[in-house]
Amino acid sequence: MIRLTELRLPIDHAPEALEQAILKRLHLEPKDLMGFTVFKRSYDARKNVALSLIYTVDVSIKDEEALLQKYSGDQHVRISPDTSYHFVTNASQAHPIDRPVVIGFGPCGIFAALVLAQMGFKPIVLERGKAVRERTQDTWGLWRKKILNPESNVQFGEGGAGTFSDGKLWTQVKDPKFYGRKVLAEFVKAGAPEEILYVAKPHIGTFRLVGVVEKMRQEIIELGGEIRFQQKVNGFVITHDQIQAVQIEGQPDLPASHVILALGHSARDTFQALHDAGVYMEAKPFSIGFRIEHPQSLIDKARLGPHAGNPLIGAADYKLVHHAKNGRSVYSFCMCPGGTVVAATSEPNRVVTNGMSQYSRNERNANAGIVVGITPDDYPGGPLAGIEFQRALESKAFELGGSTYEAPGQLVGDFLAGKASTEFASVLPSYKPGVHLTDLASSLPDYCIEAIREAIPAFEKQIPGFSLKDAVLTGVETRTSSPLRITRGANYQSMNIKGLYPAGEGAGYAGGIMSAGIDGIKVAEALALDYQAK
Known part of the structure; x- marks a missing residue:
């Protein structure tokens, strides 16, 4: 397909005006246009008296090669990039020695666990808070009755802090591999409005996020993953600079050689436990x-x-x-x-x-x-x-x-x-x-x-x-972002502890739903490839 950018139309344009603008811009006859989809729609408000919509569209025509040659010097007419997601490996190729563990089920943990599950790795997710609907009730307890549940609130529980936010789904992080497109596509599959795929500043909103998060959880479970709620991690077993197990309050230690730390920026006691265990942070x-x-x-x-x-x-x-x-x-x-x-x-x-x-x-x-x-x-x-x-x-x-x-x-x-x-x-x-x-x-x-x-x-x-x-x-x-970074190397593992993968906002590598989801995917890929290399 051909990607056409910077196509401007009046804010009140008729539905058929977009197709007409494509034909005019590319000097095509209607019979030559096989179809088009909107990739992005934004608006320019710098001159609010002449507000216009700005489209990026992917166009299918009969002779794409001739059109590209004709507009070879036009930076706004190019081949559409491949924005589909490609898995780096799968469990049958990697032969995992155990099940990966994901600590935290906010945006980063959700996407890390989802991608691992889609690759067949059957992750175990440990979330200190409750499932999203129970958590919502506890959150309203503080707002309406001034009763705080320290383990189930705006910060802790399924969906993370992003659940009680604007549900903003845009980010300024560079994304050459289109991980963000994977994040948006999964949200739409789970029930988010399809418009988030193309509007410039997509958002879902709190109430819609609740249902979306539940459906994503269900997919992880159907693919063999586990989500264990009210499982508070309070320590780590590390020997010879390798993670061996996760310590859970009131539970036996959970053996694990590969652990994703998808902590939120408010997991202060977990930060202390990591520091006590000697994990490098700054x-x-x-x-x-x-x-x-x-x-x-x-x-x-x-x-x-x-x-x-x-x-x-x-x-x-x-x-x-x-x-x-x-x-x-x-x-x-x-x-x-x-x-x-x-x-x-x-x-x-x-x-x-x-x-x-x-x-x-x-x-x-x-x-x-x-x-x-x-x-x-x-x-x-x-x-x-x-x-x-x-x-x-x-x-x-x-x-x-x-x-x-x-x-x-x-x-x-x-x-x-x-x-x-x-x-x-x-x-x-x-x-x-x-x-x-x-x-x-x-x-x-x-x-x-x-x-x-x-x-x-x-x-x-x-x-x-x-x-x-x-x-x-x-x-x-005060909690705009994490006050510390759990530093990691190029392999996404902790600087000094093998098998430990700091990720997302709490670890200092994201700021918001979108960037946290993207980071969760990247870390899941790195973990899967490490299994494959062993």
């Missing part, structure tokens, strides 16, 4: 800040102008960066159009915020993290020092919120003026179990407060209304 940069909420209508108008509310585009998002005078970078993180701010702690007496959207993205507020980059120089003390840094901020937020799991909050106007807020105005926060108004200045280090106070007015220049005095800041956002 502190890494991450970011901290607040959630900010505006009316979604304000963001739509600023970003889309007269096209605000167009159902084809949906709720508008944004991506912002500011380099502050004190040397800190401030940026928007995990922007959730038409969503809610959620309680995301996994430890008692701590407050953590995150953002979430449903597929419809039709809640009244837009929210995003406004976060500041920090480095290990800000929290010296070794590979686990970032965890203690996070914990101190989360405990402080718990206190500022009234020690009831309510989050501390402040109106943007008051935050910029340096005074405590006492009542909400036109923007009502969405965070459950509630927001306690206060002064957020003491909730983060001074350099963060200074940088955010400088950044918000700067963002106003890009999005009119961003510094709306009634907008609400909610603290604290």
Whole structure:
């Protein structure tokens, strides 16, 4: 097939206009066009008064060779690349000596286990939390009743932290082998909307993700894999720099020579167990800040102008960066159009915020993290020092919120003026179990407060209304990514422990559903090939 890129059409074009545009662009007669499929559809909002859709299409014609020769100098007319997934091996070729073990059943663990199962390796998955529907009930327990289950919450359980998020399915990681296409295709096979295969910024939404995750789990089981819930890993048996077994709380040791560490960024006790076992790891940069909420209508108008509310585009998002005078970078993180701010702690007496959207993205507020980059120089003390840094901020937020799991909050106007807020105005926060108004200045280090106070007015220049005095800041956002990296080599194994495969967000190699899924596939392939080499 022929791939045609940068095909622009008006936002309100008729359905038949796309085929007409293909014929016109390639100077074809209708009889010469055998068919086409949309590979990608995005929109250009830089000039919102002339908003246009941008298509990439794969076209089938009668004489592709002649067409390619005719347009040999046109970079927008090329042979369509092969985006199908090809397994690197299978169990009958590799002859595994035992069953691979996957620790964690978030996006990375799901795709690692799925690909291993599809290759015939029958993985055993250990997930400390519960199945997704039981986990959802426990999560609502914190949001509605202020009751936290430390082993079943936004962070822990089937689907990982990504289940309670916007379900964003895009990433900026380089993907020359089209692993991302495999991720999207598996989601669609499990019930996600087919549009995620071609829209520029696909998302599923929390409620739809629940059913999708269940179907993927079922496929793994049907292929011979096992998913063992409420199996908390608390140690590792390592001899002669080789993983031998996994220690599980209340269970016999599970022998294993090949273990994928698909941990989430909040698996703090497991990080400690790995450190105690001598697994090499190092502190890494991450970011901290607040959630900010505006009316979604304000963001739509600023970003889309007269096209605000167009159902084809949906709720508008944004991506912002500011380099502050004190040397800190401030940026928007995990922007959730038409969503809610959620309680995301996994430890008692701590407050953590995150953002979430449903597929419809039709809640009244837009929210995003406004976060500041920090480095290990800000929290010296070794590979686990970032965890203690996070914990101190989360405990402080718990206190500022009234020690009831309510989050501390402040109106943007008051935050910029340096005074405590006492009542909400036109923007009502969405965070459950509630927001306690206060002064957020003491909730983060001074350099963060200074940088955010400088950044918000700067963002106003890009999005009119961003510094709306009634907008609400909610603290604290501390778990933007893992505070450490479990370092691995070119073979995807730990730098110093054979058979141990650090993967995904918790290990410091991903940031979001898509990149975690891609990393899970890569690590599964490396593990399978290691079996084959033995």
